[in-house]
Amino acid sequence: MERIDDILKKVKNVHFIGIGGAGMCPLAEILLSLGYRVTGSDNNDTETFRRVEKEGAKVFLGQKKENISPDTQLVIYTNAVLAGNEELEYAKASFPCFERAELLGAVSRVYSNCIGVCGTHGKTTATSMITEALLDSGLDPSAVIGGKLPRIDAYGRVGKSQNFVCESCEFNNTFLHMNPDMAVVLNIDEDHLDFFGDLEHIKESFRKFCESTTRTIIYNGDDENTVDMLKGITGKKLISFGTKPENDYTAVNIQIPGGFRIEYDIYKGKEFLEHITLSVPGEHNVLNSLAAYIACIESGAESAKVRDSLFEFHGAGRRFELRGTFKGITLADDYAHHPKEIEVTLNAAKKMNYKRVWAVHQPFTYTRTAKFLDEFARVLTIADKCVISDIMGSREVNTIGIKASDLSSKIPGAVLIPELEDIAKYLAENCTDGDLVITLGCGDVYKVSRYLEKLLNE
Secondary structure (H helix, E strand, O other): OOOHHHHHOOOOEEEEEOOOOOOOHHHHHHHHHOOOEEEEEEOOOOHHHHHHHHOOOEEEEOOOHHHOOOOOOEEEEOOOOOOOOHHHHHHHHHOOEEEHHHHHHHHHOOOOEEEEEEOOOOHHHHHHHHHHHHHHOOOOOEEEEEEEEOOOOEEEEOOOOOEEEEEOOOHHHHHHHOOOOEEEEOOOOOOOHHHHOOHHHHHHHHHHHHHOOOOEEEEEOOOHHHHHHHOOOOOOEEEEEEOOOOOOEEEEEEEOOOOOOEEEEEEEOOEEEEEEEEOOOOOHHHHHHHHHHHHHHHOOOOHHHHHHHHHHOOOOOOOOEEEEEEOOEEEEEEOOOOHHHHHHHHHHHHOOOOOEEEEEEOOEOHHHHHHOHHHHHHHHOOOOEEEEOOOEOOOOOOOOOOOHHHHHOOOOOOEEOOOHHHHHHHHHHHOOOOEEEEEEOOOOOOHHHHHHHHHHHO
């Protein structure tokens, strides 16, 4: 089969199946900006679906083969489209077809400064920080982000420079389609074991990603798995960051004055560079912001402008996203769905001087819940109160018999409430002035905050 890179050089008419998806919409916009004629379909009439229509794409609500014009030359589809979909089956039989990750890889090779941000945890936050800082530095980046960035009210943007910031996800080896010029490696941990099997296979994939990087690797020198993964890689500029003094860039004098504030100093070797004040909680964001700072400096940004941008950064969607305070009860939402992510989020919450911290967790996938059952139980006890919903199986069938009660029974005082609306009712009756309620999970647990906000306002 012909490479997608070669096809893109000679076609102009591209059709997207699932064009309203958060990962599809920014890519469609980039192709529109490059002069392609874009059409697309989606089953859901979403904000992103209408956004790409406003940008110039011809869109169709509902998926049927008639959506694809005879003059279509290339079809891009998302893995969210199920096998047997009429439009997808017709496309595969009639046109060159590629999955979204393959187009993302091709786009990564269009720009001369593609920054690929990878890691088990923190990708969306670091990608968002870099995007905002490059914007504030006047470097006008394009971006594809795994969460909505409130600053641009979108999952990505099209800039006019050669800077392209891209969240690079390891799941299903998606990021191996890319060839970034600069790789940012935040950390490596056990996750997506239903696909990778074990930690060594995860490290092997990250190594391939780093080997495919053309110029620079910025990596977490505090993370043993990352350091081990990089051993023997040559021909790249390697830049380490962390809190340990042997790193090229270090974060020192870390202070947490309370609330949504963290402060620290950046040193390069023994040279002081900047005093950083962050407006997002959690010590993990020290390393996220330090990685972002280095990526921006390596891209030609001025240090002071990056410093000021990091202060103005107030988070990405669903990353300790503050929804507001209602009747004295503060609501926040976080995408955390791995024990280490929940741990850092709840530790940050406990340092913010709320009377009580309520953790509302929706377990995601049966295999992950079973694999890390004891770890989930341990970290959820950090909260003062814990509510567990039913497991969201997502792409899995529960062949192992795991239940949400297996988790809740291991957490002292935890309450198991299967349905999200019922959780909101329970919280409305039991939370009091000065409490923080934080929803945790990558499914639809965020709906609890919406339901609860409505109940409290009533």
